[in-house]
Amino acid sequence: MSELIRVGIAGYGNLGRGVEDAVPRNPDMVLAGVYTRRDPEQVKPERENTEVYSWSDLDRHRDRVDVLVLCGGSKEDLPEQGPALAGKFNTVDSYDTHARIPEYFEAVDQAARSGGKVGLISTGWDPGVFSINRLYGEAILPGGDTHTFWGRGVSQGHSDAVRRVDGVAHAVQYTLPAESAIDGVRSGSQLDLTTREKHTRECFVVLEGEADPEAVRQAIVTMPHYFDQYDTTVHFISEDEMARDHASMPHGGFVMRSGATGSGNRQLIEYGLKLDDNPGFTASVLLAYARAVHRLARAGESGARTVFDVAPGLLSPQSAEELRARLL
Amino acid sequence: MSELIRVGIAGYGNLGRGVEDAVPRNPDMVLAGVYTRRDPEQVKPERENTEVYSWSDLDRHRDRVDVLVLCGGSKEDLPEQGPALAGKFNTVDSYDTHARIPEYFEAVDQAARSGGKVGLISTGWDPGVFSINRLYGEAILPGGDTHTFWGRGVSQGHSDAVRRVDGVAHAVQYTLPAESAIDGVRSGSQLDLTTREKHTRECFVVLEGEADPEAVRQAIVTMPHYFDQYDTTVHFISEDEMARDHASMPHGGFVMRSGATGSGNRQLIEYGLKLDDNPGFTASVLLAYARAVHRLARAGESGARTVFDVAPGLLSPQSAEELRARLL
Numbered sequence: 001m002s003e004l005i006r007v008g009i010a011g012y013g014n015l016g017r018g019v020e021d022a023v024p025r026n027p028d029m030v031l032a033g034v035y036t037r038r039d040p041e042q043v044k045p046e047r048e049n050t051e052v053y054s055w056s057d058l059d060r061h062r063d064r065v066d067v068l069v070l071c072g073g074s075k076e077d078l079p080e081q082g083p084a085l086a087g088k089f090n091t092v093d094s095y096d097t098h099a100r101i102p103e104y105f106e107a108v109d110q111a112a113r114s115g116g117k118v119g120l121i122s123t124g125w126d127p128g129v130f131s132i133n134r135l136y137g138e139a140i141l142p143g144g145d146t147h148t149f150w151g152r153g154v155s156q157g158h159s160d161a162v163r164r165v166d167g168v169a170h171a172v173q174y175t176l177p178a179e180s181a182i183d184g185v186r187s188g189s190q191l192d193l194t195t196r197e198k199h200t201r202e203c204f205v206v207l208e209g210e211a212d213p214e215a216v217r218q219a220i221v222t223m224p225h226y227f228d229q230y231d232t233t234v235h236f237i238s239e240d241e242m243a244r245d246h247a248s249m250p251h252g253g254f255v256m257r258s259g260a261t262g263s264g265n266r267q268l269i270e271y272g273l274k275l276d277d278n279p280g281f282t283a284s285v286l287l288a289y290a291r292a293v294h295r296l297a298r299a300g301e302s303g304a305r306t307v308f309d310v311a312p313g314l315l316s317p318q319s320a321e322e323l324r325a326r327l328l
Numbered sequence: 329m330s331e332l333i334r335v336g337i338a339g340y341g342n343l344g345r346g347v348e349d350a351v352p353r354n355p356d357m358v359l360a361g362v363y364t365r366r367d368p369e370q371v372k373p374e375r376e377n378t379e380v381y382s383w384s385d386l387d388r389h390r391d392r393v394d395v396l397v398l399c400g401g402s403k404e405d406l407p408e409q410g411p412a413l414a415g416k417f418n419t420v421d422s423y424d425t426h427a428r429i430p431e432y433f434e435a436v437d438q439a440a441r442s443g444g445k446v447g448l449i450s451t452g453w454d455p456g457v458f459s460i461n462r463l464y465g466e467a468i469l470p471g472g473d474t475h476t477f478w479g480r481g482v483s484q485g486h487s488d489a490v491r492r493v494d495g496v497a498h499a500v501q502y503t504l505p506a507e508s509a510i511d512g513v514r515s516g517s518q519l520d521l522t523t524r525e526k527h528t529r530e531c532f533v534v535l536e537g538e539a540d541p542e543a544v545r546q547a548i549v550t551m552p553h554y555f556d557q558y559d560t561t562v563h564f565i566s567e568d569e570m571a572r573d574h575a576s577m578p579h580g581g582f583v584m585r586s587g588a589t590g591s592g593n594r595q596l597i598e599y600g601l602k603l604d605d606n607p608g609f610t611a612s613v614l615l616a617y618a619r620a621v622h623r624l625a626r627a628g629e630s631g632a633r634t635v636f637d638v639a640p641g642l643l644s645p646q647s648a649e650e651l652r653a654r655l656l
Binding site: 018021022025026027098101102105122127129131132133134135136138139140141142143259261262265266267268269270271272273274275276277280281283284285288291306307308309310311312313315316317320321323324325327328 | 346349350353354355426429430433450455457459460461462463464466467468469470471587589590593594595596597598599600601602603604605608609611612613616619634635636637638639640641643644645648649651652653655656
């Protein structure tokens with residue numbers, strides 16, 4: 001075993017905690033520390049030997065961190081933090097505003113190139129392993145149909161977006177797939193479904209003080225990219241109900257690709273996730289890609305990358321020879 | 329669109345026919361021709377404009393073929409053809425004798441390096457996309473459990489192996505998964521299953537003339553790698569029954585990875601295939617990797633590769649920019 005990969009965590013919410021938990025599950029990694037914009041004295045880490053540093057320590061810790069895992073939100077944190085940090089560290093992030101990925105990629109790419117670093121953006125499960133399966137499906141079955149279904153589960157990105165609405169104290173957003181649509185795709189009978197037909201979105205919101213429920217509801221359902229294309233229901237509940245009924249963060253979904261070969265032989269590829277804890281899974285994917293980023297940087301590469309650019313073998317701590325013998 | 333990728337087919341059985349069918353589904357490819365060890369005059373291609381050449385034409389057609397898809401069997405054809413052709417052509421194959429992949433890799437690697445070519449071995453679905461999912465699963469959920477289930481379906485490699493037994497005129501082999509084992513893995517209740525516990529193998533055999541059924545049965549059930557680790561049933565049937573009941577080649581299966589994050593949150597990844605026609609699907613995977621091989625060779629690489637070495641983006645005819653905007 002070569003030297004351990006020193007992983008830094010930038011931002012300490014649910015995702016940062018997930019990465020903190022996952023690092024010791026990877027025998028080739030060690031946690032360099034957590035970097036927070038809060039007062040480090042006020043942050044209590046999950047593991048007692050986790051070092052908590054101030055965000056301003058990042059600059060002088062450049063030599064202590066091999067890969068920095070960016071755990072901020074996609075709406076307000078990453079668009080600024082990603083490009084700012086990609087020039088100084090090898091980074092990996094879960095930027096998930098699909099429509100804005102091209103511009104985010106360009107910004108990270110420019111910074112990473114000029115700093116001689118590698119910045120892998122938009123990994124996790126969607127974008128991430130779901131994206132990979134959309135690509136493999138298309139490449140293998142050209143002319144077929146791809147369908148992605150999400151849920152039932154809590155979406156971090158969407159819950160985060162709702163929480164940033166004025167007047168919202170706490171919020172959880174569930175994405176729900178339509179079972180009839182899933183069955184339709186599996187059986188090949190229903191292939192021209194829109195995203196709106198395949199899913200609904202459901203928000204549970206605790207209001208702040210005297211906030212106006214109708215104004216909050218309007219702000220949510222009209223939010224671009226996040227909610228405006230969906231049928232969205234907003235429920236207002238108490239803080240007690242929130243704590244009792246909405247504490248865990250399950251999620252999941254499917255990517256399905258169907259196509260034909262020969263004279264009408266039907267071929268179906270189905271990739272599914274059933275996750276008890278969405279941020280814990282996303283954190284696990286981030287770490288596998290942190291390993292790949294470390295290797296690409298060591299090989300002298302620089303610039304932004306996505307999951308499409310990374311050969312599967314780079315995610316494993318094992319050698320190509322071991323993988324061929326054991327997993328191929 | 330750049331120049332079309334000229335695909336050659338070496339060996340014209342079910343798999344070769346599948347590749348012939350799949351080439352025109354890929355707008356960036358064109359069929360250079362089929363190469364057969366039989367008399368080309370006696371081979372009738374599925375498509376009337378397919379050129380059929382003799383195997384001995386391969387040498388003088390080196391400049392006509394960008395990637396040669398090797399469609400021979402793993403037991404007797406590929407161990408010889410793979411290394412022999414990898415020095416002269418960029419190749420892709422579906423070599424599927426898992427236990428011998430390391431030595432096959434070495435032989436192809438040596439030939440491809442010395443010829444300045446790229447030889448991608450062992451793709452299809454298992455080995456192939458199933459292998460990729462085993463690798464991704466392990467890397468993302470370290471410390472978890474991986475289970476692969478096959479069937480119910482006809483295994484080309486195993487049917488081929490049975491057909492090569494003395495006294496066998498025709499044979500089809502079905503692999504069957506145990507449903508109770510699949511449910512056990514999904515629910516997390518049963519994770520220590522052996523391959524033998526998860527599957528059975530069932531062979532339907534038409535005997536040649538006066539062949540001794542018991543000798544044939546013994547030769548099959550004791551065959552190393554293919555049958556000796558399984559409970560195998562052999563049924564002797566007539567040629568008419570074979571034609572009536574066993575003409576299609578369905579297959580499928582699952583790769584499941586379960587693991588935990590945090591304090592016991594369960595995470596489950598499931599990749600499944602439901603294939604009406606196994607060789608048709610394998611052919612489609614071979615062509616996606618033929619595209620990747622063509623690109624690697626153009627980039628100046630040489631030597632043997634596996635699916636673990638190939639970034640997903642290389643499989644798609646689209647640019648990295650298009651893929652980021654559309655599929656990530």
